[in-house]
Amino acid sequence: MDSFSSPSSGSSTSQPSPEVFMDQLKTQLAQAYAEEFLETVRGKCFTKCVTKPGSSLSGGESSCVSRCVDRYIEATGIISRALFSSPR
Amino acid sequence: MDSSALNSADLQRFIEQEKQKAMVNEMVAKLTDVCWDKCITGTPGSKFSSGETTCLTYCAQRYMDMSMMIMKRFQSMQ
Numbered sequence: 795m796d797s798f799s800s801p802s803s804g805s806s807t808s809q810p811s812p813e814v815f816m817d818q819l820k821t822q823l824a825q826a827y828a829e830e831f832l833e834t835v836r837g838k839c840f841t842k843c844v845t846k847p848g849s850s851l852s853g854g855e856s857s858c859v860s861r862c863v864d865r866y867i868e869a870t871g872i873i874s875r876a877l878f879s880s881p882r
Numbered sequence: 883m884d885s886s887a888l889n890s891a892d893l894q895r896f897i898e899q900e901k902q903k904a905m906v907n908e909m910v911a912k913l914t915d916v917c918w919d920k921c922i923t924g925t926p927g928s929k930f931s932s933g934e935t936t937c938l939t940y941c942a943q944r945y946m947d948m949s950m951m952i953m954k955r956f957q958s959m960q
Contacts, residue, residue, distance in 0.1 A: 812893050823900060827907055834915060842925055858925055865926040866918065869938055872930075873914045876942040 835866050917941035 810818065843858035844851070851859075921937035930938075 812890060816893070816896050819897075819900065823904060827904075831911065834911065838915075838918060839926075842922075861928055862926040864928075865922070865930060866914070868930060869918055869922070870910060870914045872935060872938045873917060873942045874910045876939040877910065877913070877946065 831870075835863055838866055839863060913942045913945055916945065 839859050839862035842862050843855050917938050920941055921934055
């Protein structure tokens with residue numbers, strides 16, 4: 795398990811303390827997850843809402859995008875509950 | 883190099899937990915992706931219909947059933 799041995803921002807050769815390392819890892823994982831989520835939402839909502847791209851985003855498209863983002867987040871919650879907290 | 887700090891039991895446990903969390907996140911993200919396409923067919927409204935909510939719930943649960951089935955099927959082939 796030494797694939798984590800190079801600190802990304804540490805100076806020279808000193809190892810980060812475990813606490814610092816854990817915090818960094820958590821932050822990086824959260825960032826990666828957020829980026830992936832954003833990318834998915836962009837794709838889904840573009841497909842749903844911008845069906846014929848015009849010279850600018852119309853009001854209708856913008857409000858569709860807002861609703862789409864809200865619904866996608868809601869859907870993530872529904873899926874999560876379906877898997878982990880509803881009686882099978 | 884001195885990696886004693888990184889090999890502490892606490893850290894191993896931490897990494898194990900994060901791995902687990904990442905797997906769960908991955909699964910929820912994947913199922914949301916797939917089930918969104920299956921269940922949300924119109925333009926998104928300001929609220930899910932009960933049909934859409936039910937579809938999402940069933941979709942996730944049936945996907946898990948199916949994946950279990952496929953796993954068993956493959957195991958029985960060996």
